Amino acid sequence: MAFELPKLPYAYDALEPHIDARTMEIHHTKHHGGYTSKLNGAIEGTALEGKSIEDILANLDMDNGAVRNNGGGFYNHSLFWNILSPNGGGSPTGALADAIDSAFGSYEGFKEKFTAAAGTRFGSGWAWLCVHKGGKVEICSTPNQDNTLMPGVGCGGHPILGLDVWEHAYYLNYQNRRPDYITAFFNIINWDEVAKLYADNK
Numbered sequence: 001m002a003f004e005l006p007k008l009p010y011a012y013d014a015l016e017p018h019i020d021a022r023t024m025e026i027h028h029t030k031h032h033g034g035y036t037s038k039l040n041g042a043i044e045g046t047a048l049e050g051k052s053i054e055d056i057l058a059n060l061d062m063d064n065g066a067v068r069n070n071g072g073g074f075y076n077h078s079l080f081w082n083i084l085s086p087n088g089g090g091s092p093t094g095a096l097a098d099a100i101d102s103a104f105g106s107y108e109g110f111k112e113k114f115t116a117a118a119g120t121r122f123g124s125g126w127a128w129l130c131v132h133k134g135g136k137v138e139i140c141s142t143p144n145q146d147n148t149l150m151p152g153v154g155c156g157g158h159p160i161l162g163l164d165v166w167e168h169a170y171y172l173n174y175q176n177r178r179p180d181y182i183t184a185f186f187n188i189i190n191w192d193e194v195a196k197l198y199a200d201n202k
């Protein structure tokens with residue numbers, strides 16, 4: 001069974017003014033769509049065919065550039081759409097809020113550290129909030145389409161929140177103003193979904 005481009009859980013214009021409809025449509029159909037079809041091409045007829053994406057990434061041969069880049073791209077964007085919501089924003093609650101307070105002092109401390117991780121990633125990549133087994137959370141960033149499920153990459157936890165800082169994610173609306181895009185991101189985080197990922201992977 002080949003991987004399929006997941007549908008967005010909201011309309012392309014639902015995240016405006018924080019992320020514009022044209023960016024969302026190109027990002028989903030062309031970029032995520034491209035990673036999906038190239039991943040399918042890269043694993044077709046190999047031992048990886050039929051495995052889950054988490055399994056493929058966790059056991060990845062890091063020299064396999066086609067699966068690393070396109071498998072990462074497929075997984076990262078699937079996560080990204082789900083942790084965004086037009087009804088998002090605010091701050092986390094419950095066990096996730098406790099873990100964030102414990103790791104970063106406060107929600108504001110988290111925001112500052114995540115903003116720095118996303119802002120200082122040179123070139124293309126992602127900023128992550130990850131959970132380790134036992135429930136501790138950690139922030140890191142990775143280049144290109146790498147993620148922390150891959151062997152030896154980033155902080156090594158399970159990603160529960162990710163921000164795409166490739167220029168294709170923001171350039172139409174923000175041009176070179178990545179800091180403004182990062183600031184806007186906090187208004188559309190779906191904390192209910194992040195809390196669910198935290199509970200499922202801690």
Ligand code: MN3
Binds near residue numbers: 027168169
């Ligand atoms: Mn992208």
